[in-house]
Amino acid sequence: MRGLDTGRIDPRIVRVITVLALTVSLLIMVALPTAYFVAARVATDATLRARADSAASVMTDFVTRNPEHWMFENARIRGRLTAFVEPGAPEQWRVLDGRGSPAAVFGQAASSPAVTITADIYDSGVVTGQVQVSRSIQDIVGWTSFLAVIGIALAGGSFILLRSLPLRLLAESMERLAQFQARERERAAQLAQASKLAQLGELATGVAHELNQPLTAITLAAQNALKQVERGAVNQETLAARLDRIVQMARRASTVIDHMRVFGRMGGEPSGPIAIAAAVRGARDLLAFKLQRQHIVVEEVLPPDLPPVIGQAVPLEQVLVNLIGNACDAYGVAEEDDPARVVTVTAALEGDRVTLRVHDAAGGIPLDVLPRIFAPFFTTKPVGQGTGLGLSISYGIITDMGGTLAADSADGTTTFTITLPAAPDGAQPAAPDRSLPAA
Numbered sequence: 001m002r003g004l005d006t007g008r009i010d011p012r013i014v015r016v017i018t019v020l021a022l023t024v025s026l027l028i029m030v031a032l033p034t035a036y037f038v039a040a041r042v043a044t045d046a047t048l049r050a051r052a053d054s055a056a057s058v059m060t061d062f063v064t065r066n067p068e069h070w071m072f073e074n075a076r077i078r079g080r081l082t083a084f085v086e087p088g089a090p091e092q093w094r095v096l097d098g099r100g101s102p103a104a105v106f107g108q109a110a111s112s113p114a115v116t117i118t119a120d121i122y123d124s125g126v127v128t129g130q131v132q133v134s135r136s137i138q139d140i141v142g143w144t145s146f147l148a149v150i151g152i153a154l155a156g157g158s159f160i161l162l163r164s165l166p167l168r169l170l171a172e173s174m175e176r177l178a179q180f181q182a183r184e185r186e187r188a189a190q191l192a193q194a195s196k197l198a199q200l201g202e203l204a205t206g207v208a209h210e211l212n213q214p215l216t217a218i219t220l221a222a223q224n225a226l227k228q229v230e231r232g233a234v235n236q237e238t239l240a241a242r243l244d245r246i247v248q249m250a251r252r253a254s255t256v257i258d259h260m261r262v263f264g265r266m267g268g269e270p271s272g273p274i275a276i277a278a279a280v281r282g283a284r285d286l287l288a289f290k291l292q293r294q295h296i297v298v299e300e301v302l303p304p305d306l307p308p309v310i311g312q313a314v315p316l317e318q319v320l321v322n323l324i325g326n327a328c329d330a331y332g333v334a335e336e337d338d339p340a341r342v343v344t345v346t347a348a349l350e351g352d353r354v355t356l357r358v359h360d361a362a363g364g365i366p367l368d369v370l371p372r373i374f375a376p377f378f379t380t381k382p383v384g385q386g387t388g389l390g391l392s393i394s395y396g397i398i399t400d401m402g403g404t405l406a407a408d409s410a411d412g413t414t415t416f417t418i419t420l421p422a423a424p425d426g427a428q429p430a431a432p433d434r435s436l437p438a439a
């Protein structure tokens, strides 16, 4: 049997269980001998009382016949009462006259401790003497002591059982709960990663476009430089300008790839101060192609003195990509002459929390849909276009950061409100860590 590991259990619970086990064990220890002693005493008193009363009634009859001299009739008194004496019992009988002097004494002397029962003898309704029976209760005391020893042993055993059994069950269920929570966390992380990769997949067209631009520029610059070299008319200045453009464009392409790499890597980033503006910019960059294609403008209303929030940069960016992406999906495909559609991102410090709102006017969320949008796999998008995981994962990410995420929809507009704990005064946001290798 494994040793009892109560390390996970709150010490107050351990104390309460220990005290309860101790109390029950003490009760068992005291109850067993006490119950026996009380029951044995009650039974002894009752039988002695019955026998003493019967003997007194025989004596009353005897006294009535011989009221003057009964107290001198020792042998006859004994003869009358012998039937009431329990043979071999540790009890002594005494018949006393009106002055308390013994008229007859018989039976064994009752050694201490003893109980004494007295019954009155009457002569014409007046008390004229007493029958007294004293019985030793040494046997009862002996059995009580024996049961007390057994009670101690039982109490010891029950203390161990009553303390260790609930603690063991508690420790086991807590361990199972911890394992379950660890599995759940792992599953949530995998789901978040899957959803993020799905988002990346969706953004692939945009990324291809983002990369295509610098690659086309690089190719053109390189071709022009090559032509110059082939013609043998190398102009150092224009050649240097073209090579510089090639470097610029290559950097731009690598920035795009870097961003995708960081965004796509598996979580595990530690919590720390992060800048809201950087997360919004990151999400906008990732969605640049989609926004442009759908004629959507992201308006940022971010106060310059907004403090950083405590959280993780990439997961927050993932949440914003989903919220802004959802707004884009709600606006739908743009017609050629559609005016620009707007997604507004506002942030404000409210108490010790930063509130971040993502607002669109794309038609709103129907009231019957609104209560279900945070449920995993809930989507109103056609098959293949939405996994329905975006909001449920965003909700998990924000609550894990100690924040809240809520949705509101009215008059054809939708607002998602995120609150996050503001970083303490003076905390500097960490630059996003781009050091991990590409997956």
Ligand SMILES: Nc1ncnc2c1ncn2[C@@H]1O[C@H](COP(=O)(O)OP(=O)(O)OP(=O)(O)O)[C@@H](O)[C@H]1O
Binding pocket: 195, 322, 326, 327, 330, 360, 362, 364, 365, 369, 373, 374, 378, 379, 380, 381, 385, 386, 387, 388, 389, 390, 391, 392, 414
């Ligand atoms: N800004 C919005 N306007 C209208 N409906 C929205 C908006 N944001 C979310 N919804 C509704 O909530 C649903 C759930 O959104 P969620 O982000 O969880 O999943 P999804 O966008 O459908 O799929 P995924 O995010 O996996 O691509 C959407 O299908 C849509 O019906």
Ligand SMILES: [Mg+2]
Binding pocket: 322, 325, 326, 386, 390, 391
């Ligand atoms: Mg979504």
